[in-house]
Amino acid sequence: MSGALSAPSFWWRPPGPAAFALAPIGWLYGAITASRMARKPAYTAAVPVICVGNFTVGGTGKTPFALALAEGLRARGEKPVFLTRGYGGRLSGGPPVLLDPARHGPVEAGDEPLLLAADGPVVIAADRAAGARLAERLGSVILMDDGLQNPALAKTVSLALVDAASGIGNGFCLPAGPLRAPVERQLAHIDALVTIGDGTAASPVEAAARARGLPIFRASLDAREAHWLTGIRVLAFAGIGRPERFAQSLRAAGAEVVQTRFFGDHRAFTEREAQELLDRAAQEDLVLVTTAKDRVRLGNDRGDNALARLARQAKVLGVEMRPDDPQGLAAFLGARLSQGVSPHS
Known part of the structure; x- marks a missing residue:
């Protein structure tokens, strides 16, 4: 499993010389990612797909949130299957694999898939469409951990998580900032925003989501x-x-x-x-x-x-x-799942 570098500290401060110097590269990177997100999905799974993603690189609690969603789905009688890229593990680069914790350790699987596997079946696949073909045979709904910017698989519901304390950092795209693409262009592909924790840094994103009529949910990592x-x-x-x-x-x-x-x-x-x-x-x-x-x-x-x-x-x-309004979130997901593939896909 390869190591990973820490995010530059200037990403989380108001834009300065480093961010502005890298901004042209960031603009190009963001434009390419946004264009990629707009592609028509290559595959529509036979079961609903819930995508738990975020606008930036780094952690916003996607894996714990996916686990919380799985618990709620099981309470409704569903059989969720996790689909993940398996970042950092050797299995990520090969064909889709059903994770077996008895055989696959962190070197093979990465860390987050092993956490998910303690809760339910996990399919590891860099090719999300190929992974969905395996996952759809194992359960009634696919929970995709990350992948908001990946257009290969049609999503029934796309949720974007944002940290209330850090928001989207300096608002610049990689490598000038933590964004994977401009927020406005990413908002066009989500069905709801989820703010994690306490703070006001996410307020501009919440305002932009409200302007689009998107529901906003809140949750805390306790x-x-x-x-x-x-x-x-x-x-x-x-x-x-x-x-x-x-x-x-x-x-x-x-x-x-x-x-x-x-x-x-x-x-x-x-x-x-x-x-x-x-x-x-x-x-x-x-x-x-x-x-x-x-x-x-x-x-x-x-x-x-x-x-x-x-x-x-x-x-x-x-x-x-812990979602602040678990009943409201469950009702929202239930309604979206009954409607089929999101119009944003």
Whole structure:
């Protein structure tokens, strides 16, 4: 599994020299992506497809939100199947594969697919249309984790998540900013906006969504069973899109975050890094705490190498996505699923 670089800090500040210098490239990148999004889908699945995406690169809670949707769908008698690219895993580049956690580890599958697999069947496929052909035989509805900008598969419902605290950053497209395409052009392809967490940074996006008549839902990513953290001195480590949010969750749970060590999103930990974390925790008598996604990437805890010892020693802060209006969200999805493919596809 390849490592990943951290997002440049200037993406999340008002536009400055670096952003303006890269803006011409960003304009071209955004125009190409927007044009690609407008293509006619190559395949329409035999079952409904719900896409959980976002406007930017980096984490907005897509995987926890997909898990929350799956729970709601099962309550309605549906059999959801997750469809994911499997970013960072070796399986991503090959034909569609039904993930088997007993055979496929983080090197093969990536981290997020393994989290999803604890909840239901997962198909890994970079070719979303080919993946849908396999997934449609396994359940009654496909939950596509990411893929908003991918036109290969027709979506029944497209949801775009935006972080209320960070919004869309500086509003520029890659590499000048975090956007994959201009927001207005992406809004044309979604059916609802979902704002995650607290803050006002997403207000401009919400205003643009309202102008288009799109429904807006809200949700929060909350720590689960975190009472054990109260008063605990912690070394927090993570390789996720927005690691600062992880540290904030630890503090909100009552932990004293003494040290942090953040890596790039989807980063594969090395033996040297694992040993460094173990040494730093031992020197200051700190409890190592990480995310479920990072724990998956550590692999199994058997053996005496540093990664195995870190896997045994690190505690996990569990989180879950909680929609503010689950009944309203369920009603919206039910109505859209009964209507068939979204007109935006």
